[in-house]
Amino acid sequence: MFFEQLLNGITVxxxxxxxxxxxxxxxxxxxxxxxxxxxxxxxxxFVGLALTRFLxxxxxxxxxGAMATCMLLGIVVERIAYRPLRRSSRLSxxxxxxxxxxxxxTLVQLIRGPQTTNYPASVINNTVYTIGSIHISKLxxxxxxxxxxxxxxxxxxxxxxxxxxxxxxxxxDYDAASLMGININQVISxxxxxxxxxxxxxxxxxxxxxxxxxxxxxxxxxxxxxxAAVLGGIGSIPGAMLGGLFLGVAEITAIxxxxxxxxxxxxxxILFLVLLIKPTGILGRPLQKKV
Amino acid sequence: xxxxxxxxxxxxxxxxxIYIIMALGLNLITGVTGQLSLGHAAFMSIGAYTSSLLSxxxxxxxxxxxxxxxxxxxxxxxxxGFPTLRLTGDYLAMATLGFAEIVRVILTNLEVTxxxxxxxxxxxxxxxxxxLISVILIVFAMARIERSRFGRALLAIREDEIAAETMGINxxxxxxxxxxxxxxxxxxxxxxxxxxxxxxxPVDFGFNKSIEILNMVVLGGMGSIPGTILGSVVLTIAPExxxxxxxYRMLFYGALLVIMMIFRPNGLLGGVNFTDLVLKTFGxxxxxxxxxxxxKEGVK
Numbered sequence: 001m002f003f004e005q006l007l008n009g010i011t012v013x014x015x016x017x018x019x020x021x022x023x024x025x026x027x028x029x030x031x032x033x034x035x036x037x038x039x040x041x042x043x044x045x046f047v048g049l050a051l052t053r054f055l056x057x058x059x060x061x062x063x064x065g066a067m068a069t070c071m072l073l074g075i076v077v078e079r080i081a082y083r084p085l086r087r088s089s090r091l092s093x094x095x096x097x098x099x100x101x102x103x104x105x106t107l108v109q110l111i112r113g114p115q116t117t118n119y120p121a122s123v124i125n126n127t128v129y130t131i132g133s134i135h136i137s138k139l140x141x142x143x144x145x146x147x148x149x150x151x152x153x154x155x156x157x158x159x160x161x162x163x164x165x166x167x168x169x170x171x172x173d174y175d176a177a178s179l180m181g182i183n184i185n186q187v188i189s190x191x192x193x194x195x196x197x198x199x200x201x202x203x204x205x206x207x208x209x210x211x212x213x214x215x216x217x218x219x220x221x222x223x224x225x226x227x228a229a230v231l232g233g234i235g236s237i238p239g240a241m242l243g244g245l246f247l248g249v250a251e252i253t254a255i256x257x258x259x260x261x262x263x264x265x266x267x268x269x270i271l272f273l274v275l276l277i278k279p280t281g282i283l284g285r286p287l288q289k290k291v
Numbered sequence: 292x293x294x295x296x297x298x299x300x301x302x303x304x305x306x307x308x309i310y311i312i313m314a315l316g317l318n319l320i321t322g323v324t325g326q327l328s329l330g331h332a333a334f335m336s337i338g339a340y341t342s343s344l345l346s347x348x349x350x351x352x353x354x355x356x357x358x359x360x361x362x363x364x365x366x367x368x369x370x371x372g373f374p375t376l377r378l379t380g381d382y383l384a385m386a387t388l389g390f391a392e393i394v395r396v397i398l399t400n401l402e403v404t405x406x407x408x409x410x411x412x413x414x415x416x417x418x419x420x421x422x423l424i425s426v427i428l429i430v431f432a433m434a435r436i437e438r439s440r441f442g443r444a445l446l447a448i449r450e451d452e453i454a455a456e457t458m459g460i461n462x463x464x465x466x467x468x469x470x471x472x473x474x475x476x477x478x479x480x481x482x483x484x485x486x487x488x489x490x491x492x493p494v495d496f497g498f499n500k501s502i503e504i505l506n507m508v509v510l511g512g513m514g515s516i517p518g519t520i521l522g523s524v525v526l527t528i529a530p531e532x533x534x535x536x537x538x539y540r541m542l543f544y545g546a547l548l549v550i551m552m553i554f555r556p557n558g559l560l561g562g563v564n565f566t567d568l569v570l571k572t573f574g575x576x577x578x579x580x581x582x583x584x585x586x587k588e589g590v591k
Contacts, residue, residue: 033381084553091327092552094381095509098329099548102502106541219498223392226385265396268389275386276374 003134005256006249011140011209013248014147018202019225020232020240021154022195028171028235029191031090035097036077037199038222039104042215044070044200045207046108052123059123059142063204067197074196075189077104083185101219109215116214123208143205150201151241154194158237163190171235220264227271233284242282301419303531305487308422309480310523312429314507315516316476319433321505322513323442324469325449326376327384330391331477331504336496337394338364338478339485340404343413346486348403353416357482364478365471372470376463391501398493409492410485417487425483429476433516436472445469449514499541506544509551512558521560 019041026034047069048062057065081100085093127138158164166187169177178184206221207213228247232239247270251263274281317331342360345351351359375386398404405411436442444465447455456462485491507526512518530540551558 031381033385081549081553088552088556090381091321091325092556094327094384095505096549096552098502098505099545099550099552101545102541103545103549106539106545110538110542223388227389230382230385261400262396265393268392271389272386272393275378275382279378279382 005252007134007136007140009249009252010245011143011248012252013228013245014144015202015206015209015244016221016225016228016247017241017244018147018150018198018205019221020229020244021151021237022199023226023229024232024234024237024240025167025191025195027229029167029188030082030086030093030174032082032093032097033226034082034192034195035094035222036081036100036104037195038218038220038225039101039108040070040074040077040196040218041199041203041206041221041225042108042213042218043073043104044196044203045213045217046112046203047200048204048207049117049119049213053120056122059204059208062123063146063201066200066204070196070200070203071193074192078189078192083188101222105215105218112215114215116212116217118211119208119213139209143209146201146205150198154198155237157194163187167191224267227267227274229281230271230279231274231281233281236281236283239281239283303528305417305419305422305483307524307527308419308426309417309483309487310504310507310527311426311520312483313477313480313504314519314523315429315433316473316480317504318473318508318514318516318519319436319445319469319476320473322508322515322519323437323449324445324466326466326470327381328387328470328473329384329498329501329505330371330387330389330394331473332496332498332500333387333391333394334364334368334474334477335481335484335500335504336398336491336493337367338481339491339496340398340410340481341478342482343410343485343491344403346414346416347410353414353486356486357479360482360485361475361478364481365475368471368474369467372467376466376470388498388501391496391498395493395497398496404493407493409490409495411490413485413489413491415486415489417483422483425479429479430516430520437516441465441468446514502544506547509548509558512560515558515560518558518560522558 019037022037022040023034026032026037044066047066051057051062051065052059077100081096082093085096124139124142128135129138129141130136158167166177166182167190169180169182170184170187174184177187206217224247225244228243229240230243231246232241232243247267250270251266254260254263254266313331313335316334317328320326320328320331338360340360341363342356345356345359346353371387371390375383375390378386399407436445444455444460447458447460448462448465452462481496503526507522508519509522510518510526511520511522530537533540536543
């Protein structure tokens, strides 16, 4: 029983981690809370839904399609709403990000209607495997494996490619990086594309797992993932993964204890406590105030 | 005077007044002090629920309920401010947002607040003279604050917190006081709102409400009292005329935030000094000779 709940927690947590990575990478580079990130996750879920419903593709193709679409969306959002504000205050950029978030969720609501829809049941034949006393469904297995695979791929990109090196340099010192000949605009676009692709994959997985896709799913999932990113230490990639898993397990524990009406408050309670006790999170670098 | 006694217009004017009070509160926090709060609706809900419970369950007179609601909101403002105002800008925004969500979840789950059904019937007590007097008092108070030593300290914090601290301003204390005053206004607005609509429910005080109030401040001009009033009037009246596009309202709000930030980060009236403007129009004041350095674009 305990292991099964833990497994449920890890399944949910791994999707939070996927979304949290986008927040943490963007924050690491341009110190902006990308408020529209949750909305990109929601759009990803809808693209996956459209692909499976109208083209009957399997789950992996749906994930790839959603990732590609959201990469573009992420780049466009950055181009229109954040790039003109790069040199203005952080308050302006944050307000602009909130504007984008409201715009996208309302637009999807106008197109699709406010009700939630489900993925076709044929997407995954939900076989349940039994290992010893633990039951794990095929869907859970796919969720955990896909999330883990994407996170490993992300680590490889950030650690071993030239672009990844440029990303790390930019997050350490924005101005110095641009003086070294790094094309900052390209790096930022790339970061948004990576983060949005991960969120889209998370969107498709969550959409199938909870069997509900709606225009407002992005806001709460986005906020929870942000809480996970802060918990792990914003700006830190392993931190986001850790924070996501922790949050997932914490939420499932609350449900198992019969306090399900308070689950939404848990993420914010954690966020609140972390901000109070250690605003840099578990793995975050200490903040330095520069004059 | 017929115009004012028309029932429909009276309702709109009361609504505008309530929003002006709340938006001025947020303007003090976000516009003047530069601390982005995304949980203004939470303080509104605290005021609304407290005052309603005071007048419904305890049968206290309206004035006491009003004051009780506002002071409770201010108290929670201080309570939230103490731990969070040490955080920098965007962390504060997220903390206030998290606080607002927690308040909403608690209000939905508590029994005394009626849970998801909300509270009703709240006695109808909010009258137009009362709202107008409150608006005049709040506007007067805000204008006084802006011109006082305290107000200048808040502006200094917005422009550069580290510099302000170096100049001997106790930034933490000033931010707390600003937060408490802003929350007081939200609580007052919420109390008036509850006794005007006579029915409240946690859904009314969600994230969208906070954004609506923020939009009023941003549209008119952050840090400008006339701007905030203009923003509140425009955004309260606009939906009345645009009923047929009601469903596009949030779409418009979203786009408005982005466009304002890119093209006019100071809002429609931001950076306009009204006293100067009036004096200039009547030719009572000579134009400034030095140009350039005094004008700065963008909200810091």
